[in-house]
Amino acid sequence: MSRLIYQRQYEKIRQETLDDSSHVNDSSRLVAFMDHYIEVIKNESPLVEWEKTVWEKGLWFGLFFMFSLFFMITLAVYIYLGDEDVWMILGGGYLSIMLLIVLLTCYPEKHHYKITDTGIYFRGYKRGKRFRQGAFKVIMIVCVPIVLFLLFYGGPTIFAGAGAGALGIFALPAMMKEKKPIEMALPWEAIAIYCEFKQNTIFSKKKMFMIQYYMNIWCDGELTKTVEKIIKEKMRKDCIYTTDFFAEGESNEYIRVEEVLMKETPFLWTPYPGYTNNFL
Incomplete structure (x- = not known):
């Protein structure tokens, strides 16, 4: 043509x-x-x-930084509050939740390109859908009972301060909503x-x-x-x-x-x- x-x-x-x-x-x-x-x-x-x-540029550095940060939080909990088992559970649970959330969002994109006599076509989507769905199920099965246990064991005040981050588990359903591919x-x-x-x-x-x-x-x-x-x-x-x-x-x-x-x-x-x- x-x-x-x-x-x-x-x-x-x-x-x-x-x-x-x-x-x-x-x-x-x-x-x-x-x-x-x-x-x-x-x-x-x-x-x-x-x-x-x-x-994404800098993604691996971000993963290393996040892991180091949450490791230090857990270590601090162990050193200063290690004699209280509930804080060990909270620290370990909090670290697990945060690392899983980071993994859920740290997948690369898959880009499909096509060039023809008419023009240029692009389709992009985020990989790791099956992993995110599987990890989400693990979080809900493992972490939610931990959060509920902490709530009944220590009362609402246990989630004050740093412990409030653990409540972010209940916001995951909205966070895990899959985006449509971009064309x-x-x-x-x-x-x-x-x-x-x-x-x-x-x-x-x-x-x-x-x-x-x-x-x-x-x-x-x-x-x-x-x-x-x-x-x-x-x-x-x-x-x-x-x-x-x-x-x-x-x-x-x-x-x-x-x-x-x-x-x-x-x-x-x-x-x-x-x-x-x-x-x-």
């Missing part, structure tokens, strides 16, 4: 989205626009398609800007392409060159490339492209509602 046909399709969908009176603001227009292209691109043959497990898609004609970032660690070298400030595309190795080549070939001719939005966001070239797209498709500069790129 020629590029001209894709452009005509884009113009048609863009205008229909702008003219639809059911949309109350640009955010709802953006959602409807993406929903259309999600279905289109998902059903197309890919130029390249891959999955990537993405960990996003943009046609090449809707991409007016993209950023490129490198992340080098002792374990790997990765590159991230931020597409129109909506989609973060992670890749590494030879795949990086393939993705970069396709992006540069397919995007609109007036699209610009940046490496630092804060430094380059006021440049004449950036302002010019922003003005063009604001007149053409204003909702493409609207934050995607409810979108957290890293679930993180």
Whole structure:
């Protein structure tokens, strides 16, 4: 299919989205626009398609810090209040609850990317659903009886101060509610800007392409060159490339492209509602 046909399709969908009176603001227009292209691109043959497990930066340091903190709390309870068995139970129970809660939230994201002749598709979800559900059951079976025992043994005052954290067990059902996977898609004609970032660690070298400030595309190795080549070939001719939005966001070239797209498709500069790129 020629590029001209894709452009005509884009113009048609863009205008229909702008003219639809059911949309109350640009955010709802953006959602409807993406929903259309999600279905289109998902059903197309890919130029390249891959999955990537993405960990939040600094996650392992955070886990180590949390473990150290709660270990010190338990050690302090043992040293200063070890002669009171109830405090040993409270300290051990509190540490168990907190560590399990940390584990429930410390799973990476799974990203699925697909690039076609029409545009770019992204689907992301947080891994570890089965583990979270299993750990939640363990918490409720093991920890709730401990909390109830403490309540009957020592009375409500036992949960004063540091002990109040143990009551957080009853807030877990709301915390463990699973989020729906995030799906996003943009046609090449809707991409007016993209950023490129490198992340080098002792374990790997990765590159991230931020597409129109909506989609973060992670890749590494030879795949990086393939993705970069396709992006540069397919995007609109007036699209610009940046490496630092804060430094380059006021440049004449950036302002010019922003003005063009604001007149053409204003909702493409609207934050995607409810979108957290890293679930993180």
